[in-house]
Amino acid sequence: MTSFAGWQMPLRYASETAEHQAVRHVAGLFDLSHMGEIAVTGPGAGAALDYALTGYLSAVPTGRARDTMICAADGGVLDDLVMYRQGEQEFLVIANAANTETVYRELADRAAGHDAVVTDATSDYALIAVQGPAAAGILGPLAGPDLGAMKYYAGAFGDVAGRTAWVARTGYTGEDGFEVFCRPEDASHIWEAVAAAGAAAGLVPAGLAARDTLRLEAGMPLYGNELGPDMTPFEAGLGRVVKFDKPGDFVGREALAARASEGPRQRLAGLTLRSRRIPRHGYPVLADGQACGAVTSGAPSPTLGVPIAMAYLEAGTDLEHSVLAVDIRGDAAPADVTDLPFYRRRQ
């Protein structure tokens, strides 16, 4: 167990490597109840989100999800979010646990003047994720919505193991999978039912450590590592979440437009190491022996069998002709630039 943003969370249930492999090959069961849920409802909810966030959320159809971000006026990322449109006037915004309070306060401020109500509903929800190629086969027979027919980044109200839930085909592992938002009092019942239904297939509970290596292989950014208030979505290669063509102003538009036109000052790169030692957050990256950036996330990749990392490199770094290395506690470990993501599932 570990303390995480005020929650007691399992870092691992047994072996994080085995949990990782189970998600890649069968499925894993995650308790993500620490994530923040913020409800934005009312006739002006869509317009309020268009103003508050980088995305064009009022244009998202009911029953669909979007990755989006909330930025400060200077373009810095305050959090990366998933938004579910649950109805014509009902939106549910999912925030990282450590940022939930900030996101809630910013949304409440930014919704002022719109006909919308912003509620921190985090304590109304538990979140259980089933992730992996067998997820639909395991969860489907227990779930009210037809999961086989559900599109990626879609969601629906229904029931799971007889309990009311919002079920969405989303996740943070690079695999197919589902996230079940249920009442806290129903969470252990749903967990037990899903665990029992999947046990024979090889479903295992998976902790935070496996979640981190899964998202790293999938090239997904983690707030606090690849994302933070000192960078814009463009540095992270996620400029696509900024919708300049939406109607009306939004917080950060001017700064983000300037950043988009001048190009990023650093770029997020994938690195594969030839050493056995692990590049970790903050370790310097060297180009021909000179510091050119720093590792943001690093881990042994269970899928590739070698250490991998994401790192911010200065925009001017000549990746074609430089010899790259990560400074691992004083030793230069040779590294190769690798296209992100490191792992992409077969469609």
Next chain:
Amino acid sequence: MSIPAELHYTPEHEWVSIEGTTASVGITEFAAQQLGDVVYVSLPTPGTSVTAGEPCGEVESVKSVSDLYSPVDGEVTEVNTELEDDPSLVNAEPYTAGWMFRVRVAQDGNGDAALPPDLLSAAEYEELTKSAG
């Protein structure tokens, strides 16, 4: 959790097994569980001297890297090369196949291994893990 009674322990979660003047060293099951899956172990070179309480290697797990401390003074005679190919032995069998290195320890006046006075017994180490866990 296993804490074999016949071994000595350190507050840094190493175990020591003494046979004559040879000390075998590894990390405890408690340490291995706290670290999670071990993915790389850097061990001292045979022939080098190690000093009790000083770092002499590293243990990398998925989530962290930790110094490996020598529990005794002496000269490294042998390291567990199996760990190069399979560092997960540290998790699977921390007290047997997951051993890390052996040290020839200086003799005291009686011809026994001269051990640091602050090594812990199994009971003392168990107390320590209870307060740490």
